[in-house]
Amino acid sequence: MKDVALITLHGMGKVDWEYHRELEYGLKRDLGSAWDRVSFKVVHYAYFLQQPQDLLWERMLRDTDNELDATRLRKFLLFGFGDAAALEYSARQPGPNTKYLQVQREIQAVLRQAYLELGRDHRKPVVIIAQSLGCQVISSYLWDAGTGKYSFENMAGIGADEREFLRLRSLRNLVTTGCNIPIFTSGLDRPTCFDRPNPQFQWDNYYDEDDVLGWPVNQLGDTYHFVKDHPINTGNLLTSWNPLSHTGYWGDRDLLRPLADVLRQRINMPT
Template structure:
């Protein structure tokens, strides 16, 4: 069946299973029904392969060297905060982790493009936590010929010229961010700039929970964020064990307050 929409997910920080998206995917399939979902090309981006092997090695060395209390919390902090510190370390260097992650995004987009008949197909992206910063970086670099898009870079992607607009996400209609921690990356800058809109129809909807200490509103960041982000939407994320505390960070993608409007957007983009 001809696909009418590309739906992309990108995960957040910390130890992440390859099928991190299953709860969200199943909820959308149930909400939309088979007829609508069959017109969607679903493409999850999994960038932990650039990080997780090394993190596991460090964790095992630490864990076996001496008794450590609060191991679950320590592991979460080791994986999560090393993601953050490693992501943009020497980002402009050839072969950096930053560029490796961008190349993973490119590869996933190329996989999706093979299933489509045209470049000009609506794209919806759902990004969580650190993934919000990852996809924002990718969009910024694609728009400004930075990162892997810099001419002459050894990491410049290999692609068919007619695919460039798709790979640069020029038909991105909606960016949904959940538990977004972009403020942690930009708070120290005097001039905080958001990505320009990739097209006139683009909408950025940012979901946060007031109890999620890793998730923030974005419009107050700067005038450019206020202009580009359509709405900061506060929800009560997660189940009864999550919604009132920082564990709400992990509850967005199965919460009806998020699933319902996301489903409505997908439905509206399908003919």
């Protein structure tokens, strides 16, 4: 029986299936035997987006009359920002099996696994850590959970306790790293955050000043007033001073230490 669930969401682009390992190893080291009380689950949402991107990239290289310049940058933009564009576009398309709904159902499938390991107790705390585009993905999920949209429109056949868990009513901590939500909301007159799922909910956002894809969130407006932004210096000697710092958050001690403390608090252990 586990005491707390820790759920991870990756960022944009072509994602390593083992993207979570550095974070997992760091937390295991810090928590020791207490790690056994954590239900650790991993969301892979890029799975639904990568195949059509790979096929398009192959066609671009094969069928374009003139050779493309800056192919590494083009590939990064296609795979990275293509994820965000595809999810945003598909959210506005009709049908029961859009990319947007597939991603939501994947999150729910992972949450169901955690729910079982928590002994089907919908009151046990959930902690979520999301990187880069994953921050926007989980923000959208929380918005839809609160408003009853998309995958939450019809939850017939699901028990009341499990529905509450899937709606993340017991989410106590959201930790975001390299968050690019401001990029997606900057053109809105009044960006609006999802409603806090419970009064104990806390949102800590970590960003590196050299990371052009990672931003503070509190400044988005009044509805984001409760977000605590934490500037940290991520990466190593080669990456900490440039945009590659975007890839260094989950192995950084300035993130791992407070996240381990959060987990200890949620399993009622001294920090």
